[in-house]
Amino acid sequence: MTAFQHPRFAQAYVRASELADRRGAYAHRHRLLAGLHGRVIEIGAGNGRNFPHYPPSVTEVLAVEPDDTLRAHAVAQARSAPVPVSVVPGHADALPAGDGTMDAAVVSLVLCSVPAQSRALAEIARVLAPGGRLHFYEHVRSPRRATGLLQDLLTPAWRRAAGGCHPNRDTVAEIVRAGFEVTEIDRFPFAPQPPIPPLTHVLGTAVFKG
Template sequence: MVKAVSHPLFARVYPKINAYMEAHGSIEHRRELLAGVRGRVVEIGAGTGANFRHYPAEVEQVIAVEPEPRLRALAERAAGDAAVPVEVRPGRAERLPVEDGSVDVAVVSLVLCTIEDVRGALTEAARVLRPTGELRFYEHVRSQNARAFRWQQLLNPLWRRLGGGCHLTRDTERAIAEAGFAVEKVRHFDFRPEGRPNPASPSIIGIARPPTAGAR
């Protein structure tokens, strides 16, 4: 049985947070995340569908999986405005409603911070990817600075409660590697909207190759 994901308060606030972040630079991050993507794509935890308009024309189809009902309704609306075909499906990262080895690209953006079972989600991403496929990721992560990391640890319980389960302290690049993906490219940066750092500033954007069948 797949557990429901319901964060009504967060789902109301997130579109506003996202609009603020996009007005201050995250649009560029979304473009960087999706540059060169082609073929059949699964987007995991698509939220409001903020990525949809940035998919290149070479994309044949996006299957956008989103468990939260209010966010999914917004994603369905965004799908109608996208330049490439987008199908929004209910479901969770830990059990994707997608066939084995059927997609060229799996996209996660600002979502591995929130998913309860990160390893399970990455195993699922590996399951649905073709052997030649790739994982594209854009995530906020734990700080490499010891002092900033201690602040993230202190704030994490409150942040999780207000942020729909979002963690500040995850080492997501490491989690991707530990799940058997080969990280091919990664850019670390601090995202500082309006020049101001915040606890979720440390970020990564990158590409990883799925584990070979024997290594899964």
């Protein structure tokens, strides 16, 4: 877990996520979690900004967060969540859940920073029950050629400054390669905070087909 500790970035992220919610991410989170039911695992739960949006049809949330600073905020946030939320240490490469034990998985601005998307998505597939759903909300590589190339150039510095975040990942393609069928997707530009320009975001659902 030592490799996943970024205390300075985590403190900045807490402040940034509050601003992003005021700029529109609050509504994005609500859309992300609509339609969930049963047992849900949230990977990279951060400081728990999603917790207030879980619908009553969810019976349990297992919220996994590797960063100690963010996890402490998530534990506090879980106390007022409308559904039962257990916040536990862990990371996407080795999820603390049994095979086929979850009805759905949630990733929210986390697949940009996992060490390898293929490993993380394989773990998500492992813990999902047959027909389990993946709800995702991520920023991804721009479809504009020039902007995408600029993101490629900026990624090494961005990754060091932003807790391992890669702004140039084609996350939807990785989800499909991992055996998921995308059933709903919305692509839109969103600027979470100034002076960062609008980044391409994707919000959608997928079903694991194996």
